[in-house]
Amino acid sequence: MDGVKEEEAAGARPAEIIRIAGSTSGPDTDWVAEEVPVALVYNGISHAVMMTTPTMLEDFAVGFSLAEGIVRSLDDIHDIEVTEGCRGGKNVNLTIASEAFWKLKEHRRSMTGRTGCGICGTESLDDAMRPTPVLPFTQTFDMEHYGRALEYLQKVETLGALTGSTHAAAWVHPDGSLAGGAEDVGR
Structure with a gap:
């Protein structure tokens, strides 16, 4: 669409809409955010499928891996490769340390869900409501x-x-x- 740079449109696509303005309406084109299924694959085994915007997928995979406790640090991630998946989806293939992979296999859970909230697909409320560490109060912000x-x-x-x-x-x-x-x- 006119006036939109390619980098601004990454993660979006044009869509045909009916625009309503006051008492009039008519066909128009607008931008909608893209959302595609993204499989997080650890050492060749698919662990979770999340619906996400198909940009910055390496960063998404690192953040997910750290937040979910799959890896302890960036040192546990040896390689990340994004590949095309089926039905328009993406695979994010992570090669992780053996110890992290064995831990993941022991506590495997299905994360297939409609949003990126992290609760969909958990096996129990205990899994969904894991305790979070109490951090010391060390900072104040202006x-x-x-x-x-x-x-x-x-x-x-x-x-x-x-x-x-x-x-x-x-x-x-x-x-x-x-x-x-x-x-x-x-x-």
């Missing part, structure tokens, strides 16, 4: 830092600005400097 973070998000949320239908997150250091950010349908 409210000015939050304002800078929001300004940053507005600059990097190109997909959200285009489609109006994505989430975004930013990592802010304690001094208020911004490390990065990302956006997606359901991460």
